[in-house]
Amino acid sequence: MIRKFISRVLKLGNDKKPAGKREAAIIPRSSHGISRDQISPGSRRVCDTLQAEGYKAYVVGGAVRDLLAGAKPKDFDVATDATPEQAKRCFRRSRIIGRRFQIVHAYMGQEIIEITTFRGALGDDAKTDAHGRVLHDNVFGSMAEDAARRDFTVNALYFDPASEQILDYHHGVADLKQKTLRMIGEPKVRYREDPVRMLRAVRLAAKLGLSIDPEARHPIRELASLLENVPAARLFDEMLKLLTSGHAVKCLQQLRAEGLHHGVLPLLDVILDQPLGEKFVMLSLADTDERIRRGKTSSPSFLFATLLWHEVLSVWERIKNGGESPIPALHQAMEEVLNVQGEKLAITRRIATDIKEIWALQPRFEQRSGKRPYGVLEHPRFRAAYDFLCLRAEAGELDQELAQWWTDFQAAEGETRAQMLLPDQGGARKKRRRRKKPGQGAGEGPADTAA
Ligand code: ATP
Numbered sequence: 473m474i475r476k477f478i479s480r481v482l483k484l485g486n487d488k489k490p491a492g493k494r495e496a497a498i499i500p501r502s503s504h505g506i507s508r509d510q511i512s513p514g515s516r517r518v519c520d521t522l523q524a525e526g527y528k529a530y531v532v533g534g535a536v537r538d539l540l541a542g543a544k545p546k547d548f549d550v551a552t553d554a555t556p557e558q559a560k561r562c563f564r565r566s567r568i569i570g571r572r573f574q575i576v577h578a579y580m581g582q583e584i585i586e587i588t589t590f591r592g593a594l595g596d597d598a599k600t601d602a603h604g605r606v607l608h609d610n611v612f613g614s615m616a617e618d619a620a621r622r623d624f625t626v627n628a629l630y631f632d633p634a635s636e637q638i639l640d641y642h643h644g645v646a647d648l649k650q651k652t653l654r655m656i657g658e659p660k661v662r663y664r665e666d667p668v669r670m671l672r673a674v675r676l677a678a679k680l681g682l683s684i685d686p687e688a689r690h691p692i693r694e695l696a697s698l699l700e701n702v703p704a705a706r707l708f709d710e711m712l713k714l715l716t717s718g719h720a721v722k723c724l725q726q727l728r729a730e731g732l733h734h735g736v737l738p739l740l741d742v743i744l745d746q747p748l749g750e751k752f753v754m755l756s757l758a759d760t761d762e763r764i765r766r767g768k769t770s771s772p773s774f775l776f777a778t779l780l781w782h783e784v785l786s787v788w789e790r791i792k793n794g795g796e797s798p799i800p801a802l803h804q805a806m807e808e809v810l811n812v813q814g815e816k817l818a819i820t821r822r823i824a825t826d827i828k829e830i831w832a833l834q835p836r837f838e839q840r841s842g843k844r845p846y847g848v849l850e851h852p853r854f855r856a857a858y859d860f861l862c863l864r865a866e867a868g869e870l871d872q873e874l875a876q877w878w879t880d881f882q883a884a885e886g887e888t889r890a891q892m893l894l895p896d897q898g899g900a901r902k903k904r905r906r907r908k909k910p911g912q913g914a915g916e917g918p919a920d921t922a923a
């Protein structure tokens with residue numbers, strides 16, 4: 473209502489124009505409150521330099537949105553009418569990235585600023601797949617066209633550091649004030665062009681506490697299956713963003729509410745379709761959210777190790793029941809799960825290796841005698857594996873006492889640490905002297921290859 477009223481008063485007829493031909497509302501600093509000091513030094517310098525060379529240059533997208541919403545921007549992107557070649561020439565330390573739609577990376581001290589040339593409207597001849605997904609998106613265009621190509625109104629805001637004005641083509645500022653995430657253009661068409669926008673809608677709404685406008689929300693259920701045609705690597709990236717947004721639990725609830733998981737998001741099926749593992753997974757995500765909100769990082773390998781753990785447990789059980797002894801059975805189970813899920817989820821080899829190390833250390837935590845614990849402590853993935861152990865204890869999967877023992881064992885030193893070791897439980901090892909002073913640790917014996 474208010475939005476319609478304002479737009480009617482301000483710009484009679486502007487809303488009727490095709491999206492790519494609209495004029496921007498110009499919002500002064502006195503009304504939006506953002507000053508040039510709030511953008512990063514690098515992006516400020518990039519805009520100043522481009523403008524000094526006679527080009528248009530604005531900080532755009534997520535950064536402006538986040539500043540207005542009182543959130544901390546992840547990065548500061550710049551949009552300009554300079555072509556990539558022209559932009560590159562303005563900065564000594566810069567390079568052109570990408571083949572189809574080229575962008576420029578300018579290196580400003582520690583910062584890398586992404587400079588994008590205004591993108592043009594999609595022509596009728598734009599190449600799409602059979603479902604309407606746009607395959608090439610590589611024409612330059614006007615600023616108004618660039619605004620119309622963005623997904624949500626709150627993402628089509630341009631901040632000019634020189635005048636400190638915001639140029640707002642689609643009432644993004646008003647939508648943000650009203651806490652609404654609204655699609656630019658016809659939502660169904662925009663989801664068909666790029667189904668990942670459905671995931672972005674859920675993530676951004678959760679991150680900023682916005683509600684998705686019903687017009688953008690309703691088609692999601694119907695179009696969810698379009699996600700099946702998105703390349704796995706892109707889905708992986710987007711899911712990772714979602715899971716590490718600091719609002720993973722909220723996002724998952726919303727995805728579920730929108731019917732966005734069965735069959736279309738392999739990762740979500742993994743998370744949500746395991747009655748036994750759900751408690752563990754939710755605990756892990758809540759934990760990750762907490763870490764991220766406190767400004768800590770969370771590694772993808774740890775996250776995926778938790779997401780797939782219960783699947784490993786059940787395969788492990790099956791293989792053990794088939795007569796295999798525990799440790800080889802665990803390794804077979806890990807391989808099996810990663811072979812199947814790794815491909816579906818586009819987990820890279822590097823991440824898979826880290827995941828396996830976290831898992832393989834788990835049974836080794838249960839051996840608390842002799843030199844073995846010292847070897848575990850020295851393992852490069854000890855920290856992640858220990859966090860994983862604590863999570864399992866918290867989920868009630870194993871005794872808290874074990875996790876506590878490892879907490880204390882790490883903190884203890886020298887003789888105190890040695891005294892914590894338990895008597896050799898195995899009994900199978902003949903002639904082994906019990907509680908022998910365990911040397912100075914550090915992977916000393918063959919014991920640390922227990923797994
Ligand atoms: P965040 O950085 O918090 O993850 P963001 O909105 O900044 O969110 P980016 O991927 O950094 O996301 O994209 C920067 C900008 O590019 C967005 O604000 C939006 O204007 C535009 N954009 C990104 N992805 C799409 C898309 N799939 N369709 C249309 N526009 C997009």
Ligand code: MG
Pocket residue numbers: 533534535546547
């Ligand atoms: Mg961004």
